[in-house]
Amino acid sequence: MKALRFYLELYWIALKSRAEYRVDFAVGVVTALSSQAAALAFFWTVFTHAPAIGEWSSAEVLFLFGLSAMVLGLAEATMNGIWMLPFYLVAGELDRLLVYPVRSLPFVLISRPELHSLGNFVSGAITVGVAWSLAPPPVAAYFLLPVWVVCGAFIYTSALVVVGSLSFITLGHHAWHMMAVHNLLASARYPVTIYPRWLQILTVFVLPFGAAIFVPGNWLRGEYPAWVALVAPIAAAAAGVGLAERVWKTMANRYQSSGS
Amino acid sequence: MTATALRVATFSHLAASFALLAEKTARTRLAYRSATLLALLANGVAYSVIVLVWVAVYRENPNPGPLALPAMLAYLVTAFVASEILSLNVDWRVLQRVRMGLIATDVIRPLGFGTFQMAQAVGDVLVNLVFATPIVVVGLWFVGGGLLPASLAAALCGLASGALAFFVAFGITFLLVQAVFVLHSGYGIVTAKMALHQVFSGLAAPLVMMPEALRDIAVWLPFRHIIETPVTIWLGLAPSAEVPSLLAAQAAWGASLVGLGSVIFSSVLKKHQVQGG
Numbered sequence: 001m002k003a004l005r006f007y008l009e010l011y012w013i014a015l016k017s018r019a020e021y022r023v024d025f026a027v028g029v030v031t032a033l034s035s036q037a038a039a040l041a042f043f044w045t046v047f048t049h050a051p052a053i054g055e056w057s058s059a060e061v062l063f064l065f066g067l068s069a070m071v072l073g074l075a076e077a078t079m080n081g082i083w084m085l086p087f088y089l090v091a092g093e094l095d096r097l098l099v100y101p102v103r104s105l106p107f108v109l110i111s112r113p114e115l116h117s118l119g120n121f122v123s124g125a126i127t128v129g130v131a132w133s134l135a136p137p138p139v140a141a142y143f144l145l146p147v148w149v150v151c152g153a154f155i156y157t158s159a160l161v162v163v164g165s166l167s168f169i170t171l172g173h174h175a176w177h178m179m180a181v182h183n184l185l186a187s188a189r190y191p192v193t194i195y196p197r198w199l200q201i202l203t204v205f206v207l208p209f210g211a212a213i214f215v216p217g218n219w220l221r222g223e224y225p226a227w228v229a230l231v232a233p234i235a236a237a238a239a240g241v242g243l244a245e246r247v248w249k250t251m252a253n254r255y256q257s258s259g260s
Numbered sequence: 261m262t263a264t265a266l267r268v269a270t271f272s273h274l275a276a277s278f279a280l281l282a283e284k285t286a287r288t289r290l291a292y293r294s295a296t297l298l299a300l301l302a303n304g305v306a307y308s309v310i311v312l313v314w315v316a317v318y319r320e321n322p323n324p325g326p327l328a329l330p331a332m333l334a335y336l337v338t339a340f341v342a343s344e345i346l347s348l349n350v351d352w353r354v355l356q357r358v359r360m361g362l363i364a365t366d367v368i369r370p371l372g373f374g375t376f377q378m379a380q381a382v383g384d385v386l387v388n389l390v391f392a393t394p395i396v397v398v399g400l401w402f403v404g405g406g407l408l409p410a411s412l413a414a415a416l417c418g419l420a421s422g423a424l425a426f427f428v429a430f431g432i433t434f435l436l437v438q439a440v441f442v443l444h445s446g447y448g449i450v451t452a453k454m455a456l457h458q459v460f461s462g463l464a465a466p467l468v469m470m471p472e473a474l475r476d477i478a479v480w481l482p483f484r485h486i487i488e489t490p491v492t493i494w495l496g497l498a499p500s501a502e503v504p505s506l507l508a509a510q511a512a513w514g515a516s517l518v519g520l521g522s523v524i525f526s527s528v529l530k531k532h533q534v535q536g537g
Binding site for chain 2: 023024027028030031034035037038041042044045046048049050051052053054116170174176177179180182183184186187189190194195196199
């Protein structure tokens with residue numbers, strides 16, 4: 001309980017420090033909206049030429065778009081600190097974070113919320129709203145949506161932590177390896193059934209964004225029973241968090257400070 | 261101060277400095293090979309999604325537009341190659357140097373700030389050409405001879421168009437990056453530029469496949485001349501009669517953007533406060 005209060009307080013301070021840069025915040029939100037708009041422009045182009053993709057209608061794919069954006073937005077707002085790991089390592093700044101008497105992974109994750117996430121989250125929520133107005137879901141979907149978003153954010157962050165931990169081995173002033181994971185999240189905007197088998201396995205089981213985005217979408221289409229739409233995201237999130245913790249612990253043990 | 265320092269730089273001196281700077285930039289980028297390779301991988305992942313979505317579209321509707329699937333795949337792979345070759349680090353470099361205050365030394369260089377940035381951009385392209393080679397090999401395996409130019413004339417005009425596309429890409433970046441001098445933060449500017457590039461350059465789809473409203477906007481913007489114009493000329497998708505006007509449009513956009521960037525730079529610099537002490 002004490003630890004939880006500490007993390008909440010830390011998060012609140014980090015949030016306030018990020019909110020100091022108001023122009024950055026405004027530009028960041030506009031930027032996030034423009035990125036989502038760019039993705040939707042491609043969606044528009046695609047659905048000009050085909051009534052459905054992989055037997056998914058435009059409204060059903062739009063739901064995947066919206067849910068992906070909400071997942072990204074929540075992850076960026078709450079657990080974004082992993083993106084700073086390569087820079088902390090190069091500058092020797094991780095020492096400071098490791099000496100605190102708390103678990104280092106959550107500490108690193110919540111230490112740098114990204115406020116432009118608001119743009120991603122809001123645009124995602126609006127997109128889901130539009131999708132659901134075009135194809136109304138069962139009432140249960142409204143209650144399950146927060147579960148999907150939270151689980152998706154944990155899965156995405158876990159994948160970033162696992163891949164980002166490579167920074168402990170390959171020191172460098174870049175985060176491109178994590179960018180590959182980020183770009184893979186974009187694949188969740190379309191039904192996984194249109195991808196080759198290896199990519200389906202990758203996005204449903206290995207880096208299981210699909211468990212929190214595609215599986216709920218498939219339930220809404222009547223393809224899966226409701227319990228799958230509830231259990232699959234939670235199970236994937238739990239497995240992801242467990243794996244991320246383990247990988248982080250193993251890799252952090254190899255850490256050698258580069259500072260003086 | 262010595263007489264050598266006061267000597268007026270001749271064109272050959274400037275050209276030699278330009279070439280040397282481009283080479284140094286390329287060497288620096290090559291020193292960070294793993295970062296460049298991972299960037300390529302990350303971009304490849306994102307672009308694979310676009311290609312796979314288009315394959316799914318053709319599966320649903322075998323005739324979605326004027327391009328058949330093999331021609332579309334050739335277009336997409338060539339567009340990705342062009343995009344990787346013309347991917348310039350000018351904005352990220354300037355952004356970082358403005359934030360750290362190091363830009364102060366860049367603006368007083370005898371080569372001139374714009375020329376200095378352009379030389380570094382040429383260095384970026386040299387390295388990108390090296391790293392684009394494996395993409396071309398994979399692309400050839402993926403779509404076969406469809407990647408090759410339609411004719412010798414198409415190849416020559418395509419290469420000329422690629423060179424002009426560099427000026428357009430540099431001009432847009434050089435113009436937009438000046439906002440960083442005023443805002444001291446350029447993440448939003450850079451990402452917004454990337455979003456516009458993604459929609460209007462023809463990277464994700466040639467203009468003929470875009471919805472009419474998007475196409476109407478794209479034809480008035482310079483972004484199409486970075487990817488769509490060189491790629492369609494290279495592949496012979498642009499009608500021969502239109503090639504001279506396309507090249508002229510690229511040259512006009514390139515000259516205008518670089519010229520405008522140079523003209524407003526001195527006023528932007530007057531508003532800039534160097535960071536750090």
